[in-house]
Amino acid sequence: MDISTGLPVQNRYVNRDIPKEFVNGVSEMRSSKLPTEFSSELYLAANPDVKAAGVDPITHYLQFGAREGRKLRPEGVQRETTGRIRGVVRGLGERLRLKHGN
Numbered sequence: 395m396d397i398s399t400g401l402p403v404q405n406r407y408v409n410r411d412i413p414k415e416f417v418n419g420v421s422e423m424r425s426s427k428l429p430t431e432f433s434s435e436l437y438l439a440a441n442p443d444v445k446a447a448g449v450d451p452i453t454h455y456l457q458f459g460a461r462e463g464r465k466l467r468p469e470g471v472q473r474e475t476t477g478r479i480r481g482v483v484r485g486l487g488e489r490l491r492l493k494h495g496n
Contacts, residue, residue, distance in 0.1 A: 428452065432466060433466070433467070433480050434452060435480070437454075438451050439467070439468045440465040440466065440468045440469075441465065444459075
């Protein structure tokens, strides 16, 4: 949409039309929401192929994982322990940042 006129405009990039299917797919992905208990660390632990591929866990879950029925956490990790694990991981990350000055 042209912000000065309010009229719709064609989606273009480098003087080429962007297919509507692509635009709609991106909009769908943006509207998808992560579950409140989602943890990147646990998702990667439960899905080692995603970790090995070096893919961002949030992007992977939103684009593929939810539709594929991927597990959010490894077997045996209960929801109530998820918060504690996340806290430990964050604490370790903070210690590393302080130690190495990043």
